[in-house]
Amino acid sequence: MSFVHSLQSEWLKQRKSLASWMVLLGAFFTPAVIIVARLLHGEGLPALYAADGFWTLLWRNSWESAAIFFLPMGGILATTLMTQLEYKNNAWKLVHVLPLSLATLYFSKLAIILLTLARFFLLFNVGIYLSAVIPALLVSGVPYPKGPIPFTRFLGENLLFFVDCLPIVALQYLISLRSRNFLVPIGFGFLLWVGTLAALSWRWNFLIPYAYTMIDYLRAGNSSKVATPLVDIHLMAGGYFLLFTVAGYWLFSTQKEKG
Amino acid sequence: MHCIEVGGLVHRYGEDTVLGGIDLQVPRGSIYGFLGPNGAGKTTTLRLMLGLLRKQQGSIRVFGRSFDEHRLEILRKVGALIESPSLYDHLTAVENLELLQRVHQCPRSRIQEVLALVDLVGTGGKTTRQFSLGMKQRLSIAIALLHSPELLILDEPTNGLDPNGIIEMRELLKRLNREHGITILISSHLLAEIERLVTDVGIISRGTMRFQGTMSELKQRRHRALAVTVRTSDDGKALRLLTDQGLSVRAEEGQLVLPGAADGEVAAVNRCLVSSGLDVYELHVARNDLESIFMELIEGVA
The missing domain is CATH 3.30.70.870 (Elongation Factor G (Translational Gtpase), domain 3)
Structure with a gap:
């Protein structure tokens, strides 16, 4: 029961935080850009909206920036910001004198970060739908998109992208819990992201824990920028997540000074 | 009956021994002044008592139970304020209390009660980022009191308060002790600040206890x-x-x-x-x- 109470507390804590606003902004950024672009080039819209495969094309366009940039960078920033709330507010000493076990403290915060990530996915999907519907409503002569939305396929891809993000969250969480200085986890995450971009065509790219959303997206488009991984990257992502989570908990529970 | 019993507490930071075998007993129902100059080892002792530092040597018993073995049970009955206030500065006073109320599962009405106790009822939608240091300190006391603890551990709670605030804090602590029977352990580096508040005193210097007894025993030395x-x-x-x-x-x-x-x-x-x-x-x-x-x-x- 104390885990549920701790979850509620963590949820309230981050509700009005910067990370929460950032997730909202990040989720609607790409859809907003798509809406603006389509409104500016309204003449080609009737043909586009009447074409087969409209939803698949929109899905691919929307995920390009998310998979390469927003998901990795958002994961780095949101996890760091949410974890650093205690350091920023000098509140670890408050948290550690609550009648909660160390496991409850560690996993409830991680659970809220994952929930926030899930919220990003939900809002992003809503944003993609709106980016299809709004131009049709505002530009005369543009019909509602042709063909049904491939829900099952999109849901499956959402799930796989979510799994691809897990190592980023777990490793950023581990580092953010260890470091008082906000710049350390941010700097580490940013460098690893840049390094991953440079190493996408490397045959061992699947060893880099921040690479999976990018590999997943580029591989589906048969891009020459990415080497085809030799293993199942979703399994790799799950494995890294487990490894970083367990290592993070061990480091958290054995630290000499708490707060 | 002692509320806190600390025996042979030793703590080292590397080669530096900051506590050289502290023995400390806080009687139940007392207001215990833990005095010593800056750097004497007061905060280290209090942090060890609350599990914020990993214990190296010695024993800590609270409410007659070992802290190591009954940490959660003990923390349910302890309110603490260690050094500077710990507040989420993007939240209001009520929101700060709300997130702790969820953990302690105390009645929601306690939030307004403790805010009234520290005179912070009217802060409304103001986030704690906009609070003065005195207001932050008072809100931290409210947080420590939220779950009606039996023991209050306060580390230099008057830091940053103006003279009027110090007097108000003193009166509040006396009232909590008198009316609610809360045992209070309060640290300070100024004897004058707490001599009219405490019933018992422990004096620490350079990591060792120099005196422990009732305030009247200390006063006897004056004569x-x-x-x-x-x-x-x-x-x-x-x-x-x-x-x-x-x-x-x-x-x-x-x-x-x-x-x-x-x-x-x-x-x-x-x-x-x-x-x-x-x-x-x-x-x-x-x-x-x-x-x-x-x-x-x-x-x-x-």
Whole structure:
């Protein structure tokens, strides 16, 4: 029961935080850009909206920036910001004198970060739908998109992208819990992201824990920028997540000074 | 019955021993002043008591139970404020309390009760980022009181408060102790600040306890004379007379100085000098005040 109470507390804590606003902004950024672009080039819209495969094309366009940039960078920033709330507010000493076990403290915060990530996915999907519907409503002569939305396929891809993000969250969480200085986890995450971009065509790219959303997206488009991984990257992502989570908990529970 | 019992607490940071075997007992229902200069080891001791530092050596028992074995059970009954306030600055006072109310599962009405207790009811939608240090300190006390603890551990809670705030804090703590029976352990580096508040005192310096007892036991030391100074019409003759009486007298800066003596002995000195035909111009008994006792203790002067 104390885990549920701790979850509620963590949820309230981050509700009005910067990370929460950032997730909202990040989720609607790409859809907003798509809406603006389509409104500016309204003449080609009737043909586009009447074409087969409209939803698949929109899905691919929307995920390009998310998979390469927003998901990795958002994961780095949101996890760091949410974890650093205690350091920023000098509140670890408050948290550690609550009648909660160390496991409850560690996993409830991680659970809220994952929930926030899930919220990003939900809002992003809503944003993609709106980016299809709004131009049709505002530009005369543009019909509602042709063909049904491939829900099952999109849901499956959402799930796989979510799994691809897990190592980023777990490793950023581990580092953010260890470091008082906000710049350390941010700097580490940013460098690893840049390094991953440079190493996408490397045959061992699947060893880099921040690479999976990018590999997943580029591989589906048969891009020459990415080497085809030799293993199942979703399994790799799950494995890294487990490894970083367990290592993070061990480091958290054995630290000499708490707060 | 003791609320807190600490025995042989040793703590080292690398080669530096900051606590050299602390023994401390806080009686149940008391207000215990934990005094010592900055860097004496007060905060380290309190952090060890709350599990914020990993214990290296010694024992800590709270409510008669080992802290190591009953951490959660003990923390349910403890409210704490360690050093500077811990507040989420993007949230209001009510929101800060709300997120802790969820953990403690105390009635929601407690939020307004504790805010009223520290006079912060009217802060509305103001985030704690906009609070003064005094308001933050008071909100931290409210947080510590939210779950109606039996024991309150406060580390220098008056830091940053103005004189009026210090008086209000003192009155609040007295009331909590008197009306709710809360045991309070409060640390400070200023004796004057808490001498009118506490019932028991522990004095720590350089990682060792220099005194522990009731406030009245500490005050008893005040009545011992520190020194007696005498000035007469012939100090040379007076020196010989008093030395002949077996007293340890020395001439110093135009007067005679005797070690501390009881009231009867002081009267006997006066009689001896007058009966020998000397005029006594000045007979002064210098007594200890609490501050000088405190300074003696922390400087290790016996």
